[in-house]
Amino acid sequence: MPITSEEMIGWINSRRSMGNLDAPAPTYAQVKTAIECATTAPDHKKLQPWRFIVTQGDARHELGRVLARAAQEKAIQEGEVLSEKDIEKTVNMPLRAPMIITVVTKMQAHQKVPPFEQILSTGAAVQNLILALKAQGYSTVWRTGLLCNEPAVKAYFDVGSNDYVTAFVYTGTSPADEATRKATDIEPLVRFES
Numbered sequence: 683m684p685i686t687s688e689e690m691i692g693w694i695n696s697r698r699s700m701g702n703l704d705a706p707a708p709t710y711a712q713v714k715t716a717i718e719c720a721t722t723a724p725d726h727k728k729l730q731p732w733r734f735i736v737t738q739g740d741a742r743h744e745l746g747r748v749l750a751r752a753a754q755e756k757a758i759q760e761g762e763v764l765s766e767k768d769i770e771k772t773v774n775m776p777l778r779a780p781m782i783i784t785v786v787t788k789m790q791a792h793q794k795v796p797p798f799e800q801i802l803s804t805g806a807a808v809q810n811l812i813l814a815l816k817a818q819g820y821s822t823v824w825r826t827g828l829l830c831n832e833p834a835v836k837a838y839f840d841v842g843s844n845d846y847v848t849a850f851v852y853t854g855t856s857p858a859d860e861a862t863r864k865a866t867d868i869e870p871l872v873r874f875e876s
């Protein structure tokens with residue numbers, strides 16, 4: 683039976699970020715489906731500025747080590763010293779979900795498509811990705827954090843100095859139902875003119 687537009691709108695509005703994510707992660711086929719949806723995001727001049735890196739299993743430990751290195755380098759630059767506890771927390775960050783889909787904006791040179799449009803297109807791709815994962819029964823949270831565009835992290839993801847790590851989409855199965863959301867009062871946010 684086809685879903686009604688009311689159901690569809692209710693479904694979109696029901697998306698919530700979930701910080702606590704367990705296995706199972708999506709299968710390879712499910713991730714591919716979600717990434718295909720991501721690539722239908724609005725994309726001026728079809729530049730495809732987005733890249734997706736899927737990290738799971740032991741690769742999450744490597745990502746944790748990269749984040750910790752980035753944190754240490756950042757601390758040194760800022761004249762700070764990280765505690766053992768801070769370092770351990772950072773190393774373990776990627777273990778908060780069974781899968782992390784990192785979305786990168788690889789800036790494409792184009793006269794009519796400035797960098798901000800390419801970053802926004804990536805944001806739209808991320809939202810499509812998140813909804814396509816939800817449609818297949820998975821929960822997510824979009825995180826960036828202060829380290830995502832530190833040099834060590836950029837190097838790990840093969841991201842150039844003009845490019846951005848735009849999202850770490852933590853992905854998995856939520857042990858709890860996604861919390862319900864109170865409808866937003868859009869009155870102060872909108873002006874209708876006719």
Ligand SMILES: Cc1cc2nc3c(=O)[nH]c(=O)nc-3n(C[C@H](O)[C@H](O)[C@H](O)COP(=O)(O)O)c2cc1C
Pocket residue numbers: 697698699700823824825826827828848
């Ligand atoms: C670009 C971007 C970066 C974000 N980075 C983080 C982050 O590093 N840590 C975090 O807890 N939430 C982050 N968030 C917010 C969460 O993804 C989420 O939207 C927020 O917690 C509200 O929850 P909701 O999606 O259920 O409304 C980020 C959101 C965006 C759009």
